[in-house]
Amino acid sequence: MSIVLSLLFPIGTAHALPGANSKWTVLDSKSATIECTTWKSDTWCRSGGLLRVDAAKVASTLEAFHKQTEVFEDVIEMTELEKGLLHVVLDYPYPFDDRDYVARFTPAHEGAVKLYRWTPVTHAAAPVTDNRVRLTQMAGEWRVEPRGEETFVQYTWHASVGGNFPDWALPKARSKVGNTVLSDLSKALKVDLRPAK
16 A cells, blocks of 8 residues: 555544455456455455556546436436535435435545545535435445556445345345446446456
8 A cells, every 4th residue: 555545544444445365255247346355344345347448538537427427327316515525325226215425535546556535424415314324334445457458447335235225135236236336437438348357
């Protein structure tokens, strides 16, 4: 981890990403590789794939995602409360309540790799409501890594869905999230997604 990242995201924080020694279990690997792990008693998942497009274009698309809500299959609303601070409302199937979270996004670099990490915050403009489940632990990272003419993109997220969601349905839900988020990105970029080798 770079010095800059160590300052921005200290290892001791409650929302530190899983360590390098984490053991990941693959849930799906058809169009993206989706895998999960338990880290400090929390479940984390990640989804990775290759896009045949320049890494700079992927990065600029991620930076403007809050302006492209229509490309997200499972996002009802995404509001920028202030620069780098988003309120995201997620569509959940009946009979489950929709979910939402408020997170601060911070960009960083590891050499040629661009990172976008987010951590949960509270904000007066996005109060908790009775008709949604607030994901208070929602944290994670987008990783954008140039690989020749392609870009490897990895989405890592804190995989708690909160509320009254049954345990038996969690693997399928996590696999859907991992596939959908990268599929949405590929649609925004108008390129195909394929599994990373």
